[in-house]
Amino acid sequence: MDSALLIMGLTDHLAELWQRTGEHILLTGCSTFIAISIGIPLGVLLFRKNWLRNPVMGVIGILQTIPSLAMLAFLLALLNKIGTLPALIALTLYALLPIVRNTLTGLTGISSDVMEAARGMGMTAAQRLTMVRIPLAAPVILAGVRTAAVVGVGIATLSAFIGAGGLGQFINRGLALSDTRLILLGAVPAGLLALIVDFAVGAFGWGISPEKKRDRRGSIKARTRPMATLTPFLLLLLGAVAYVSSLSSGIGSGNFSKNTGNTIKIGTKNFTEQLLLGEIMAQLIEAKTALKVERRFNLGGTMICHNALRNGEIDLYAEYTGTGLIAVLKHPVITDPEEALHQVKEVYRERFGARWLKPFGFNNTYAITVRKKDAKKYGWDKISDLKEVAPRLRAGFTAEFAERPDGYPGLHQSYELQFGEVRDLDPSLMYKAIAKGEVDVICAFATDGRIAAYNLKPLKDDRQFFPPYYAAPVIRVEILEDHPELAAILSTLGGVLDDKNMQHLNFEVDGKRQRPAQVARVFLKSKGLLY
Amino acid sequence: MIRLERVTKSFDGGRTYAVKELSFEVSLGETLVLLGSSGCGKTTTLKMINRLIEPTDGIIEIEGEDIRSRDPVDLRRSIGYVFQGIGLFPHMTIGDNVALVPRLLDWPAEKRKNRARELLDLVGLPFRQFERRLPDELSGGQQQRVGVARALSADPAYLLMDEPFGALDALTREVLQQELHHLKKALKKTILFVTHDLFEALYLGDRIAVMHEGTLHQIGDRDELLKKPATEFVRDLFSRPAKQLAGLKESM
Numbered sequence: 012m013d014s015a016l017l018i019m020g021l022t023d024h025l026a027e028l029w030q031r032t033g034e035h036i037l038l039t040g041c042s043t044f045i046a047i048s049i050g051i052p053l054g055v056l057l058f059r060k061n062w063l064r065n066p067v068m069g070v071i072g073i074l075q076t077i078p079s080l081a082m083l084a085f086l087l088a089l090l091n092k093i094g095t096l097p098a099l100i101a102l103t104l105y106a107l108l109p110i111v112r113n114t115l116t117g118l119t120g121i122s123s124d125v126m127e128a129a130r131g132m133g134m135t136a137a138q139r140l141t142m143v144r145i146p147l148a149a150p151v152i153l154a155g156v157r158t159a160a161v162v163g164v165g166i167a168t169l170s171a172f173i174g175a176g177g178l179g180q181f182i183n184r185g186l187a188l189s190d191t192r193l194i195l196l197g198a199v200p201a202g203l204l205a206l207i208v209d210f211a212v213g214a215f216g217w218g219i220s221p222e223k224k225r226d227r228r229g230s231i232k233a234r235t236r237p238m239a240t241l242t243p244f245l246l247l248l249l250g251a252v253a254y255v256s257s258l259s260s261g262i263g264s265g266n267f268s269k270n271t272g273n274t275i276k277i278g279t280k281n282f283t284e285q286l287l288l289g290e291i292m293a294q295l296i297e298a299k300t301a302l303k304v305e306r307r308f309n310l311g312g313t314m315i316c317h318n319a320l321r322n323g324e325i326d327l328y329a330e331y332t333g334t335g336l337i338a339v340l341k342h343p344v345i346t347d348p349e350e351a352l353h354q355v356k357e358v359y360r361e362r363f364g365a366r367w368l369k370p371f372g373f374n375n376t377y378a379i380t381v382r383k384k385d386a387k388k389y390g391w392d393k394i395s396d397l398k399e400v401a402p403r404l405r406a407g408f409t410a411e412f413a414e415r416p417d418g419y420p421g422l423h424q425s426y427e428l429q430f431g432e433v434r435d436l437d438p439s440l441m442y443k444a445i446a447k448g449e450v451d452v453i454c455a456f457a458t459d460g461r462i463a464a465y466n467l468k469p470l471k472d473d474r475q476f477f478p479p480y481y482a483a484p485v486i487r488v489e490i491l492e493d494h495p496e497l498a499a500i501l502s503t504l505g506g507v508l509d510d511k512n513m514q515h516l517n518f519e520v521d522g523k524r525q526r527p528a529q530v531a532r533v534f535l536k537s538k539g540l541l542y
Numbered sequence: 543m544i545r546l547e548r549v550t551k552s553f554d555g556g557r558t559y560a561v562k563e564l565s566f567e568v569s570l571g572e573t574l575v576l577l578g579s580s581g582c583g584k585t586t587t588l589k590m591i592n593r594l595i596e597p598t599d600g601i602i603e604i605e606g607e608d609i610r611s612r613d614p615v616d617l618r619r620s621i622g623y624v625f626q627g628i629g630l631f632p633h634m635t636i637g638d639n640v641a642l643v644p645r646l647l648d649w650p651a652e653k654r655k656n657r658a659r660e661l662l663d664l665v666g667l668p669f670r671q672f673e674r675r676l677p678d679e680l681s682g683g684q685q686q687r688v689g690v691a692r693a694l695s696a697d698p699a700y701l702l703m704d705e706p707f708g709a710l711d712a713l714t715r716e717v718l719q720q721e722l723h724h725l726k727k728a729l730k731k732t733i734l735f736v737t738h739d740l741f742e743a744l745y746l747g748d749r750i751a752v753m754h755e756g757t758l759h760q761i762g763d764r765d766e767l768l769k770k771p772a773t774e775f776v777r778d779l780f781s782r783p784a785k786q787l788a789g790l791k792e793s794m
Contacts, residue, residue: 128629131594132643132692133619146633221633225674 024181024196030257032200034176036250039163039208040243042099046106046159051152053107054114055140068112075108079169080311087173093310093319098167098175105166106159113155117148150216157212164205168197172281172311174319178204183309186439187281190524211246214239275490275497276305278316278325282438283520283527284375284458284482284513288329290531292484292501298541299500313338321363326490327501330367331375333478335359335485337417344417348374348479359485366491368498369505370483373458373513377412377477378469379422380455382445386468393471394426397452406430407441407450417478418454425476442467458510460518507538544568544591544700544734549600551586556598560586562756563600573726573733575747577740577779583756584736585626588702591734592618604700619643622693622701622731626708628685630677636662636688637673643696661691666721683714690722694729703735707742719745740783752776 057064077085079101086097121144129143145152171179181197184190218240226233275296279289286308293304307325310316317339319325335355336342342358345351356367379394391397397404412418413435422428430452436444441453442461455462457469457480484501491498508516519530535541544567551561561583568574576584589595591602593614602609609617630639638645640661641654649657659669665687677685686706693701707715719742726733726746737743743750744764751761752775760772771777 122627122629124625124627124629125631126629127594127627128623128625128631131589131592131618131623131625131629133615133617133646135615138646143631147631221676224635225676225679 026257028181028196028200029253031176031178031180031197032204033250033253033255033257035164035167035178035201035204036246037254038095038098038102038167038170038175038177039160039204040247040250042102042167043106043156043160043163044247045099045103046110047156049103050107050110050155050159051114054111054118054152055145057111057115058118058144064115068115071108071111074104079105079166080172083169083173083311084315087315087318091318091322093174093307093315093322093324095175097173098170098177102163102167102170106163109155109158109162110152111155113158114148114152117151117155118144120151121147146221149219153212153216157209157216160208160212161205164201164208168201171309173315174278174307174310174324180309183281183311184286187283187286187309207246208243211242214242218242273301274303274305275327275494276307276325278310278319278328279308280313280316280328281309281311283460283517284456285329286527287516287520287531287534288371288482290527291504291535292327292329294528294531294535295500295504295540296497298535300494300496302494317363320365320485320487323487323489327484327486329371329482330485331480331482332367332370333376333417333480335367337415337478344421344478346475346478348481351479352481352483360488364488365485366488366498368484368486369502370481371504371508371513372481372506373508373510374479374481375456375458375510375513376472376480377418378455378457378462379472380445380453380462380467380469381451382448383466383468385451386470391468391470393473394422394428394476395473396470398426398428401428402431404430404451405432405434405449406452406454407434407436407444408454409438409441410435412454417476422476425474458513458517460514460516460521463514464518464522503540507540543570543603543605544732545601545603545606546587546591547601547603549587549590549597549602551583551590551595552598559583559756561590561597564753564756564758565600566751566758566761568732568734570732571730573735573746573748575743575750576734576736576753577738577743577747577750578753579738581755582753584753585704587753588704588734588736591702592621592623594618619646619696620698620700622696622698624686624689624693624701624703624706626704626706628682628689628709630685630688630692632677634676635673636667636675636677636680637669639677639688640691640695642692647696657695658691661694662688664694664725665691667691681714682710683718686710686718690725694731699732701731701733703733705737706735708737708739715742722746740779752779 053067057067082101082104083097086100087093090097125143125147126139129139134142167177168179168182170177171183178197178201181193185193185197218236223233223236226236277289277293279285289306289308293306296302297304307319310319313334316325316328316330320328332348332351332355336345336351340355340358342354345354352367352370359365359367379397381391385391389400408419413433419433434450436450442455442459442465444450445453445467446465455467455469462469484504486497486501516530516534519525520527532541547565549561549564550559552559564587566574576587578584586595590597591609593609631642634642637655637658640658644654644657658673662669662672667684667687677688680688689706707718710718723746735746747764749761749763750767752759752767754775760767760776767776768780771780
C-alpha cells in the first residue's frame with residue numbers, strides 16, 4: 012500500500028472521519044452508560060436474590076452468543092426501524108454480560124472477615140452494600156465496564172450495516188468497493204479508539220481508587236485524580252461535539268437527524284453498483300430540485316433497504332425486479348421482464364405505498380461465468396454446454412446464491428447441473444478466485460466490471476432460468492405527493508444504462524479505484540443530464 | 543451487666559448443640575474470659591450477645607433488658623466488638639476505620655476526628671502518622687490495635703473481644719496483652735474476652751469461665767480454678783502446661 016495514497020485518502024475524508032468518530036464514540040459511550048445503569052443494579056439484585064442468578068445469567072449469556080449481525084437483523088425486524096435505535100439496543104445487550112457478571116463476582120468475592128465486621132459493628136443491610144460491598148467490588152465492576160466498552164467499540168463498527176453510522180461506515184464502504192484504504196480508514200481509528208476507551212475507563216478507576224487517600228495534599232497525584240475521573244465523560248463530550256459540529260456544517264448524512272420535509276433520504280445496499288445508482292440519483296436530484304439529499308448508503312442488504320423504505324427511514328433506493336419479486340414478495344419466478352416489472356409495480360403500490368419508476372436499462376442478473384480461455388478451448392457458449400463436464404468443475408458461489416431458489420438449487424434442477432465441488436465465496440473474492448484458477452465457474456453479476464477486467468465470459472442462459480433483474484428507482488408514494496417533480500426527474504434516467512455501460516461504471520470504481528461520486532458525476536455529464 | 547440464662551444454640555435443629563444451657567453473668571467493670579478449645583462454643587456465645595447469631599433458647603439480658611427487645615443494629619452499635627479476623631475495611635483510611643461507628647451514629651465530622659485522634663494515640667498509633675494510611679500498609683499487630691480503637695470509638699460500656707490476638711506472633715501478642723491489661727484498668731469497661739490461650743486468660747481475666755463442648759464447666763477467679771477445679775476437664779486443663787514442661791525437660 013502506497014503511503015502517499017493512504018494520506019490522500021485521509022485528507023479527502025477528514026471531515027467525514029471526524030463525524031464518524033463522533034458517531035462511534037456516541038454509540039459506544041451511550042450504550043455503555045445505559046448498560047452500566049441497568050447492569051450494576053441488576054448485578055446487585057442478583058446478588059441479593061440467589062434464585063434469580065442462574066436464569067438471568069443464562070439469558071444474558073445466550074444474548075452474548077448471538078452473532079452481532081444476526082442480533083442487528085433481529086432487532087431490525089422487531090423494531091421495524093433502521094438506524095441508531097436498534098444499534099444502541101444491540102450494543103447495550105452485548106455490554107450487559109461483562110458488567111452484570113463482574114458486579115456479581117465483585118460483590119460476592121469480599122472477605123467474610125470484613126463482612127462480619129461490617130455486620131457486627133452495626134451497619135444496616137443497605138449500609139453494608141453501599142459503604143462496604145460496592146466500594147470494595149468497584150475495581151472488579153470497573154474491569155467489567157472496561158471490557159464492555161472496548162468490545163463495544165469493536166461491535167459498533169457493525170452498526171453501519173443498519174445505517175447507524177460510525178466508523179464501520181468506512182469499513183462497509185471499503186468492503187463494498189474492495190478498497191483497502193477505506194477499510195483501514197475505518198479500522199485503524201476504531202482500533203485506536205478502543206485503546207483510548209480502555210485508557211479512559213482505566214483512568215477513571217485510578218481516579219476513584221482508595222489509594223488516593225494516601226496521596227499527599229497538593230501533590231501532582233492528588234491534583235491529577237479528579238481529572239482522571241472525568242476522562243470517560245470528556246471522551247463522550249468530544250464525541251458529541253464532533254457529531255454536532257459535523258451536523259451543523261452539513262457534512263454527509265446525519266444518522267440521528269429527523270426528516271425536515273425538504274429532505275429526501277436515499278438508501279443503497281452495500282455494493283458498488285448500488286452506490287453508483289445512489290449517487291447518480293442523488294446528484295441528479297440535487298441538481299434539478301431544491302431538495303436536500305440525505306445519503307443513507309451501504310445498508311446491509313435487501314430486506315434492510317426494503318423495511319427502511321416502508322418505514323420512511325429512506326424515501327428512495329434502486330431495487331432489481333427479480334429481487335423485488337422473489338426475495339421481497341416471495342413470488343415464483345417470472346422470466347418475462349415486462350411481466351415481472353408489471354407484477355412488482357402492482358404489488359408495491361398496493362402493499363407498500365411505493366412506486367417503481369422507469370428501469371435504468373441494464374439487467375444485473377446472475378451470470379454463470381467461466382474464464383474466456385476455457386470457453387474458447389472447450390467451446391462453451393451457453394450454460395447447458397457445462398452439463399457433461401460439471402462434475403469435474405469447481406464452482407465458487409456466494410453464500411446467497413448457494414441458497415436462493417433462483418440460485419444454485421434451481422439451476423441444478425433446471426439444467427441438471429451438478430458441480431464436482433461448490434465453495435462459498437465472498438462476492439469480492441469470487442472474481443479473484445476464478446482469475447487465479449482456484450475455481451472454474453462462478454455466479455457473477457452480469458454488470459460487474461470485473462467480468463471484462465479479469466477476462467471472463469458469462470454463458471448464455473439458454474433455458475431462461477434466471478429471472479430478470481432490471482434495476483429501477485423505487486420511491487415512496489408520500490414523497491412523490493409532496494414533490495411530484497421527482498417522478499419526471501428520475502424518469503430521465505430510464506434506459507440510459509445498458510449492461511455494458513453499467514459494467515464500465517462498476518469497473519471505474521472496482522478496478523480503477525475512482526470514487527463513486529466522481530464516476531456518477533462524469534456519467535451524468537456525459538449523458539447531458541448534468542452540466 | 544450482661545446476664546445469660548440457660549442459653550442454648552443448635553445449628554442443626556437440635557441434633558447437636560454448639561452451646562447448651564449456658565448461664566453466667568458479667569458484672570459491671572469486670573473482665574470475664576471465656577476459655578476453651580476451638581469448637582467449644584465460646585465464639586458462638588459472644589456472637590449471640592450482639593445478635594450476630596440468635597439463640598435457640600434461653601435469655602440474654604444487658605442491664606436487665608432482654609436483648610431480643612432491642613433493634614439488632616442499635617444493639618451492635620452500642621457494643622464494642624474486636625474481631626478474630628480483625629476485619630478492617632481495606633478501602634477506608636485508618637482514621638475512617640476508627641471513626642466508623644461514630645459515622646453510623648451521625649456524629650459531626652469534627653467530633654469524629656477528635657475521637658479518632660484520641661483513640662489512635664491511646665493504642666499507640668500516632669494519629670498524624672497513621673490517620674491517612676490504608677490498612678494494608680500496617681503490620682498485623684498495628685491492624686489489631688486499630689481494631690481495638692475502632693471497637694472503643696463510640697465509647698461503649700461493653701466490649702466483646704473474640705480471640706483478638708490469636709493471629710499475631712507471640713512477641714506482638716505479649717505486648718498487646720500488656721497494653722490491654724493497662725487499658726482495661728484505665729477505661730473501666732465491662733469486657734467479655736474469648737481465648738483458647740490459658741496464660742492470656744489468667745493474665746487478663748478478673749474471672750474465667752471454662753467451656754467445653756458447649757457447656758460451662760466452671761466459672762471463678764484464678765485461685766478458685768487452680769486450687770479447686772470443679773471437673774476433671776478443668777483440672778487437666780490447668781495442670782497441662784506443667785506436665786508439658788516436665789515432659790520437655792525429660793526429653794532433653
